Amino acid sequence: MPSTDEIRADLADIVNEVAGIPADDVQLDKSFVDDLDVDSLSMVEVVVAAEEKFGVTIPDDEVKNLKTVGDAVSFIENRL
Amino acid sequence: MTSTRVVVTGLGATSPVGGDVASTWSALLEGRSGVRQLTEEWAEPLGARIAAQVAVEPTEVLERVKARRLDRSGQLALVAAIEAWADAGFTGPAGEVDVDPERLAVAVASGIGGVTTLLSNYDNLLAAGPRRVSPLAIPMLMPNGPAAAVGLRFNAKAGVHTPVSACASGNESIALGVDLIRLGRADVVLVGGTEAAVHPLPMAAFGQMMALSKRNDDPAGASRPWDKGRDGFVLGEGAAVLVLESAEHAAARGARVYAEVAGAAITADSHDIAQPDPAGLGATRAMKRALVEGDLAAGDVLHINAHATSTPQGDVAEALAIRNALGDAAGGAVVTSTKSMTGHLLGAAGALESVATVLALHHRTVPGTINLTDPEDVGLDLADKTRDLPAGDIAALNNSFGFGGHNVAIAFRSA
Numbered sequence: 280m281p282s283t284d285e286i287r288a289d290l291a292d293i294v295n296e297v298a299g300i301p302a303d304d305v306q307l308d309k310s311f312v313d314d315l316d317v318d319s320l321s322m323v324e325v326v327v328a329a330e331e332k333f334g335v336t337i338p339d340d341e342v343k344n345l346k347t348v349g350d351a352v353s354f355i356e357n358r359l
Numbered sequence: 360m361t362s363t364r365v366v367v368t369g370l371g372a373t374s375p376v377g378g379d380v381a382s383t384w385s386a387l388l389e390g391r392s393g394v395r396q397l398t399e400e401w402a403e404p405l406g407a408r409i410a411a412q413v414a415v416e417p418t419e420v421l422e423r424v425k426a427r428r429l430d431r432s433g434q435l436a437l438v439a440a441i442e443a444w445a446d447a448g449f450t451g452p453a454g455e456v457d458v459d460p461e462r463l464a465v466a467v468a469s470g471i472g473g474v475t476t477l478l479s480n481y482d483n484l485l486a487a488g489p490r491r492v493s494p495l496a497i498p499m500l501m502p503n504g505p506a507a508a509v510g511l512r513f514n515a516k517a518g519v520h521t522p523v524s525a526c527a528s529g530n531e532s533i534a535l536g537v538d539l540i541r542l543g544r545a546d547v548v549l550v551g552g553t554e555a556a557v558h559p560l561p562m563a564a565f566g567q568m569m570a571l572s573k574r575n576d577d578p579a580g581a582s583r584p585w586d587k588g589r590d591g592f593v594l595g596e597g598a599a600v601l602v603l604e605s606a607e608h609a610a611a612r613g614a615r616v617y618a619e620v621a622g623a624a625i626t627a628d629s630h631d632i633a634q635p636d637p638a639g640l641g642a643t644r645a646m647k648r649a650l651v652e653g654d655l656a657a658g659d660v661l662h663i664n665a666h667a668t669s670t671p672q673g674d675v676a677e678a679l680a681i682r683n684a685l686g687d688a689a690g691g692a693v694v695t696s697t698k699s700m701t702g703h704l705l706g707a708a709g710a711l712e713s714v715a716t717v718l719a720l721h722h723r724t725v726p727g728t729i730n731l732t733d734p735e736d737v738g739l740d741l742a743d744k745t746r747d748l749p750a751g752d753i754a755a756l757n758n759s760f761g762f763g764g765h766n767v768a769i770a771f772r773s774a
Contacts, residue, residue, distance in 0.1 A: 299424030
């Protein structure tokens, strides 16, 4: 079972790949939209890549609740 | 006959023979072919296993995140537009430089659009289901995607357009740009075309039309317009963009002028979906109208960059059309086909060849047609090597024709 920070780091790599945000900026308290400038289409790409990476399912209805990086990390942790 | 004069103030290109205008132009003057063998596994079953792919990968030039959100055709268009915009002397987007965003338009054409994005997403759909289809697939595959990317980059708010007329598309975008300026709807228009269709499906489809050269063992010799040994065109990819500007706007900011777009004429054959009118009547009318629109006489035309794709029928039909359009003056024009080196860029062909035509007037030098070892007797002065053009006021034509019976002739006047 990966640690919270390992999940955050893997997610940060995905955000970097998709949106070009430096991985170090992808911290738990950061908002995808307001702080990291991840637009709605990029967010879909992040979600699909995260599903593949972590082997979890993130339903479309849940995505709108994932406001911050921390929200996403907790969601993934709870399903691993 | 029209009051608003339209001039060319910037050029950009990424082509099979060079990653920018300077390298493309020097390759054309040196007679270098951009055609190569396709050694990829997917090409093995194809009849034609040669193509002219871009000399410089767009992903080497564009920032990574920008590039991954664009179809290859959009990437190529953006590379060419960035060069053209800078070449016109602009250092930032409209609003930050001497261009009003609401007076800047875009017309960037494509023949086939984002076909590789469409097909790769379909592959993903079949292999892994709808969840693996990219949320960017639609903005990437839509034919107006490249034009929109260019418009976003330079803050164009006077309208963004994508003329689609197969292999005449690039020239049609130039004609549209001229219209927009002459109608007073824009001061500056980024015009051009882009194509990225080197993929087994388009190649198989063109192959089924018997349109492609199968000279697989001699890639550099495969595109040979007007040569008796020609057996079809070579598929090329790339993009070219020109900055068109009203002469008044260009003069006010002290812009360098390469040439004037004197006339731009569009006609349709209404003959057949794929075959050109064998008498070339539509092509003849396009050239004649472009000259009338530009207040030019047939004798003013000292150079023609022909559509000549290296197909058995098309090259000869166009030569007939040129003779009919220019009459006794036809022999006074140095005629070339730069497709002998670049292959056929489909929706980008007219744009790239207009860049070559403009540079021929600017430098008074016409790139020769390579592989013209046993020419057909078409009654024209075909350039089989680099040729000089005289000083003084002269004009040149660039022809593009497309499946669907589209004919577009652009008449340029030297600056």
